[in-house]
Amino acid sequence: MDHQRLLDIASAVLDSAVDEFVAGLGAPSAVEKGVTDFATQVDLDLERRLAAELADRTQIPVHGEEFGGPPVTEGAVWVLDPVDGTYNYSTGVPMAGILLGLLVDGDPVLGLTWLPLLGRRYAAHVDGPLLADGAPAPALAPLDLKASAIAYGPFNAAGRGRYPGARRADVIRALSSRVARLRMTGSTGVDMAYTAAGIFGGAIAFGRHAWDNAAGAALVRAAGGVATDLSGAPWTASSPSLVCAAPGVHEEIMAVIADVVGDEWGAAGDVGTTPPANPGGRS
Structure with missing residues (x-):
């Protein structure tokens, strides 16, 4: 798997969505999911287009927030959130973006976070470094x-x-x-x-x-x-x-x-399969 090639393709695909993302700021709810949880039409349109282009150009399937996809723990699969921070986005707060990761048997090997309303792009593959707006960023130093x-x-x-x-x-x-x-x-x-x-x-x-x-x-x-x-x-x-x-x-x-x-939040339990009983943590 050529991580740099895949990162370059994914970056170009996300770049193609920036104008549409910015133009849709303030989009109202189109699909209700919970009390304060919803998707806008921008979520739906971007996921359809980006997922189709990624699958076509990389031959790797896509699992998106709105339309699902193959299991995220088996083989190589893109995971896509077309509008992260949907509530922010719908109300005009610029803390929102497009998230794309590549998983291989459940492990993250590529990550892209595009923040079009802030003019920032973050990308990296497993071997690093972090790229901030295309330029290598310093490695994180120990901190208190x-x-x-x-x-x-x-x-x-x-x-x-x-x-x-x-x-x-x-x-x-x-x-x-x-x-x-x-x-x-x-x-x-x-x-x-x-x-x-x-x-x-x-x-x-x-x-x-x-x-x-x-x-x-x-x-x-x-x-x-x-x-x-x-x-x-x-x-x-x-x-x-x-x-x-x-x-x-x-x-x-x-x-x-x-x-x-203590150990209340330990590893015991039905990990990764049961959604919260209350959607109060959604963004």
């Missing part, structure tokens, strides 16, 4: 939690599921006294790309979907960072969550989580 801004996934404090909202609130409360700043952008793609680029020291996402997490995990690892789930296991497409951070910061984040929730 107290000197870091940490991004935290949006949540409903009354939500249930694998990671109950009340416990997420406990964790963010503990982090608040140990970090330089907390940030909640509403976009997993922004959080993880900014972590790979060294803007954030780390980021925590409670969602389990590969189309949300694969690109960011690949970018952070290519940049020299760490990508695991909330139990500390290396991230794969079967993982129920994602924690990415610079060296040093990741260990400190995991220590805070362990102090607050």
Whole structure:
């Protein structure tokens, strides 16, 4: 598998979608999924077009957020989120983007995060380096939690599921006294790309979907960072969550989580197959 060739093709395909993405800012809901969870017509149109072009040009199938696809844990498969941060996008907040990852037997080997409304492009394959707007970025240096801004996934404090909202609130409360700043952008793609680029020291996402997490995990690892789930296991497409951070910061984040929730968020349970009972963490 020629990772650089695939990265070049994928970059060109995403570049072709930038104008349409920017023009659609503020698009209303077209498909309701939950209380505050929806897809716009831009989501639907972009996924159809990008998935068809990727499959045609690379001969690798695509699994998208809106229309699904082949299993994400078997063989080579692209995972595509045509509009990450949909609520932001629909309300005019520019923290939104296009996420594309390439998985091989569930492991992320390529990641692309295009942020057209911010004019930024992040891409990498498994051997690195991280490319920021096409130029190699410095590898992530070890960092302390107290000197870091940490991004935290949006949540409903009354939500249930694998990671109950009340416990997420406990964790963010503990982090608040140990970090330089907390940030909640509403976009997993922004959080993880900014972590790979060294803007954030780390980021925590409670969602389990590969189309949300694969690109960011690949970018952070290519940049020299760490990508695991909330139990500390290396991230794969079967993982129920994602924690990415610079060296040093990741260990400190995991220590805070362990102090607050103990082994409640450990590896036991129905990992990667059961959606949360409450959609309060959607962006």
